[in-house]
Structures are given as structure tokens and as C-alpha cells.
Amino acid sequence: MRKNVAIIGGGQTHHAARRHDVNQVELVNEAVRAALADAQMTIDEIDSVLFGNMEFFEGCHMTDCWLVDGSGAYGKPGLKITTGGTVGATIVGAGVHHVASGLFNKALCVGFEKQEEGDTGAILSGVAHPLFGRSLAGAAVGYFAMMATSYMAAWGAKEEHSAMVAVKARQNARKNEYAHLKLDISIQDALNSRMLSYPIRMLDMCPASNGACAMILADEKTARDRCAKPVWIRAMDTAHNEQFELDWRDVTTKKPIFSRVSASRLYRKLGVDDPSKYFDVFEIYEPATWAEMVWYEDLALCRPGDGFKLVENNMTAIDGPIPVNPSGGVLSTNCIGASAMLRIWEAALQIRGDAGGHQVVSKDIRRALATAYGGTNWTVLTALSGTMDD
Template identity: 80%
Template sequence: MKRNVAIIGGGQTYHAARRHDVDQGEMVNEAVRAALKDARMTMDDIDAVFLGNMEFFEGTHLTDCWLAGSAGAYGKPGMKITTGGTVGATIIGAGMHHVAAGLFDKVLCIGFEKQEEGDTGAILSGVAHPLYGRSMAGAAVGYFAMMGTSYMAAWGAKEEHAAMVAVKARQNARKNQYAHLKLDITIEDALNSRMLAYPVRMLDMCPASNGACVVILGDEKTARDRCKKPVWIRAMDTAHNEQFEIDWRNVTLTKPIFSTACAARMYKRLGVDDPKKYFDVFEIYEPATWAEMVWYEDLGLCSRGEGFKLMEEGATAIDGPIPVNPSGGVLSTNCIGASAMLRVWEAALQIRGDAGGHQVPKEVNRALATAYGGTNWTVMTALSSSTED
């Protein structure tokens, strides 16, 4: 990177299924104010604003224009970014590139979603080709169900392993004051929850949440002058999969796909030999339980086909050796346009030691955040307490 870039502040709303009390702008403004307060800044300090959400989820286009006032963007440079489920991380990536390149010193990044305002399944069906697959499109649940049957057949995992992920997420969420689904559930509860699409049950899926997240980025001089606990972005990378090839349904796949290719490139750049030792905590984008276990494998936290064993051992518990999603993750909160940014912000909070009730009980110096969106691509962010990494 030409210039080092740090996360110098951030904030989020309380996430919930219903926010009829606010419009999109008022909701975004809550997170903007929280982030400015955290960074001890005002909008006058901010050079540029980058904002994004899911395309047309709220039935409105040009959300950057709609929200210019409440986002604080009026009269400032910046742009709207829309990359699907990854968008929150892509916004940070765009902000990071601008700061690293020296164009701006202080950038405000906003990801938001008012998911209740639209029909998620109907809008997502537009991701599928009109002549090839759209008639079956309409919900992510079927996709993750096929991932589940494929994963069980390939590796001998059981529905109980998915239930363990469901419980871990919601029990962690109970420690996170901002999380949406704070459920005191057991494995039996997860296994007895309503079947949506075999083997995916209600508690195997993320909720539809409303919420916003804001992260403020600064160059090294700003970070050292103004921020007590800057969290440094040491690397960001992205990789796409190709249209029509939904590789995660065939979970034995050995060729590189978006997730493994992206991780390999980032690890090489950072000199990571063993990611589970290099990083102290992970915040990954898991819209369904099965995806979490596949992520373990794609990130190299275990061998192919052993993700469910890692879960079974409790290795990824909040107090385990490889804590994954102490925040409760996407399974507990999914305001989609904010979800990938929340992964980065939650990872940054862990490094700052400011995660509160869901702070992992060990020293955290490095964290990895992933984003995930259709039709299968990722943005990964490596964070550190030091610029020496």
C-alpha cells in the first residue's frame, strides 16, 4: 500500500426486524452519529463519503442522492457502491483505496439496509438469468439447503453440526447488545425448529434485519494524531466466481474458487503460513449454518471436509482457540448492505478490545473478516493492531 490506512472510528445501529419508527435516512444517521462520536469528529472533518446498500431492496434507486443529507455527504466527494452481499466490505475497500492513494485523509463509509421495506426473495431473483434458472430462484434458502445435502453426503456431517453453528451464533449474539436475534437456544431447539428446505431449518438461516454500520478510515498521520486505538487495514482482496457455476453445491471441489483463491492471495501477501495461528479472531459472512463450516475449510482453518469437526470440538467458540463470529455473525443479524461492513467493524472492535460483552477472552492483535455475496464472490479484510505486519 502506498499509504497505511486505519479504521479510526465506527458505529452501528441496534438491529431489528422492524424499524417503522425511522426512514432510511434517519436510520443511517443513527450510525453516522455513533461513528463520528466514536472517532471524536464532526462531519466537517470528513473528506469524502462512500455509501451503499443492496440494489433496489428498498425500492429506491440513487440512495446516495436520497441520503446525501442524513449521510453527511452533501457537498462532499464520494460515491455509491452496490455489490450485493459483499457491499459493506466493498465500500470499505473503495474508501481504503482512496486513502491509500493519497486522495483523501478521512473517509466515512456507510452500509445500510431496511430489509423490511422490500421483498428480499423477489428482488434477489433478479440475480438469476431470466432464461436459465430464474424460475427456481427466489430465496437463498434453497441454495444453502443444497450446500447442506452435498456437504453431508461428502463428509459425513450431520444436521446436529449445523445446529451447533446455529446455537453458537445466537448464544454469542446474546452477548452483543446490537445483535438482532439474541436467542437462548439449545441444539434441540435448532433441530426442532421449522424445516424450511431440507436440511435447512428456521434456526439455520439468518434473519432479515434493518440496520446500518459506519466505519471511518484515516491515513497514518490522522490515525496517529487523532485516534487512541487505530486498527490498521493490512490487506484487502476480492475474488469473483463465474456466472452459472455455483461451486459450493459441490463441496468436495478441489480447484480454486473465489473463496480459496482470495484467501490464498491474501495469505501470500501477508506471509501467513497458518491462518488459525496468525489471526486471533475471525468475523465471517455466514448467511446459513452450513456456509460457516465450508468457510472454515476455505479459509484453511482445517482440512477440506473437517469443518464440521472443528465445530464439534468447540474450537471456534468465543473462548475457543479459533474464535469465529463472537458478534453472533450474519446468522444473528443480517441487514445485508451493512452485514459485510459489520464483519470488519466487529473485527476492529475485537482488536481495540472494545467489543464489550462479546470480547474474546484473549489478546487480539490480528483479525480476518470475510464478505460473501451472490453469485458467489468475496471481499476479505485483514486487520492488525500494528503496521509492522
């Protein structure tokens, strides 16, 4: 990058299924105020505001305009960004570009979703092409279920492996004061939960959450002057996928899957040989349990077909050698427009040592990788470190 960029502060709401006590502006403002307080900064010091959410989930276009008093964007330059499930990370990407260009020193990134105000399934159906396949669209669960049946048939994974991921996420979430689903569940509870779309059961799927996340990015001078624990953005990568080709659900496909393409490009930028050793913690975007196991493979944390064995052997537990989603992840909290930013913010908290109850303590956290995920199968990856030497 032309100039170094650091996260110098951030904040999030207490995510929940019901937030009728606040409107959209008030919800967003909770995260923005938390981020400004964390960075010990006033809104007057912010040069630009990048803002986003899922298109029309709240039935409101131009949320960057209508929510201007909550975001703090009044009188400032900035962009509205909406890239589906990846939006939270795309907002950060745009913020990084703003600062790395040298045109802005302090960029505020804000992502939110108030899922309770709209019909997620109905709006998501608009992701499908109107003339080719929309009749069967309308819920992400069916897409992940097809990926799951392909994964089970190809590699021999069982429903029990999915249940292990479900339990790991919710038990980690119990340690995270901001998480939505803090469930004290067992593998048997997950296996007994209601079948939604074979083989995906209720506890294998993310919830619909209301929440917001905000982060402040700064140039190197500002970061060193103003922040005791800046977290550096070391690399980002994203790639658009070809549409209609739904091969990401066929886990044996030879076609390029863009999570793999982006990961290998990002590793090349950083000189990463073995990502499972290079990164100390991962915050990945897993809307369903099976997506987490596929992520392990796409990120090359293991060989193709071995993802379920990582969870079977507790490798990705909060105290395991490759901690994945100590926050509880998207399976525990999915305020979609904020979810991908939460991955980056949670990864930053781990590096700062400020994650609280879900801080990884079994090893020193110097580097972290965050992923985003959205329809139709594309990603934004963000690599972070605590010092520029790492």
C-alpha cells in the first residue's frame, strides 16, 4: 500500500433479535459513539465517513443520507457502499483506500443492519437473477444446504461435525458480551434442533440480528500520535465471481472459487507459506456451520476434504492451535451489514488484547485474518498485525 493504515478505534452495539427501543439512526449512533470514545476522538476530527448496509433490507434507500445524523457524516465527504454480505469489509476496504491514498487521514467506517424491520428472505430473493432461478430463491439456508450435501458426499463428513461447529460458536459467544446468541448448547441439542433444509438444522444457521459496528482508520502519523495500540491493515484482497456458475456448492469443483483465489493472492502479498501458523487467530464469515468447514479448506488451513477433521480434533477451538471465531462469529451474531466489519474489529480486538471474555489467551496474538462472505459467493479478506514488523 502507498501509505500504511491502522485501525485506531472501534465499537459495536449489543446485538439482539429485538431492538424496537431504537430506530436505525439511534442504532448506528451507538456504534459510532463507542468507536469515537475508543479512539478518544471527536466527530469533528473525522475527515470522511464510509457507510453501508444491505440494499433495501430496512426498506429505505440512501441510508447514508437518512442516517447522516447518526453516522456523523453531516458536512463530510464519504461513500455509501453496499456489496451484500461482504459490505462491512468492503466499507473498510474503501476506508483503507481513502487513507492509503493520502487524501484523508482519518476515515470513519460504519456498517449496520436492523433485520427486524424488513423481510430478509423476501429481499434476499432479489439476489437471484429474475429470469433464471429466482423461483426457488428466497433463503440462504437452501444454498448452504446444497453445499452441505455436496460436502458430506465428497468427504464423508457427518451431521455431528456440523453440530460441533454449532456448539463451538455458541459456547464462544457466551464469553462475548456483545454477541446475540449466547447459548449453552451441546452437540445433542444441535442434532435435535428443528430441521430447516436438510442437513441444516436451526442451530446450524446464523440468527437474524440487529446491530452496528464502527471503526476509525488512520494514517501512520495519526495512528502513532493518537493511539496506544494501533492495529495495522497489512493486506486486503477481493475478487468478483462469475455469476450463474454455482459451483461453489459443488465442493469438488475444479473451477476457481474466489475465496481460494483471494486467499492465495493475499498470502503471496504477505509471503505467507503456512497460513495456519502465520496467523494467530481467524475471524471468518460463516453464515452456516458447513461454510466454516469449507472456509478452513479455502483458506488452506488444511487440505481439501480435511476441514471437518479440524473441528473434530478441536483444532479451531478458542484454546486450540488455530483459533477460529473466538467471538462466536456470524453463527452467533448476524447483523449483516455489520457482520463483515465485526470480523475485522474482533480480529483487531484480539491483537490489542482487548477482546475481554473471549480473548485468546493460549498464545500471543500478533497477526489475524478476517474474511467476509456474500452472495453470490465472493469475499473480502483482511490481514491485520499488531506491529509493522510482523
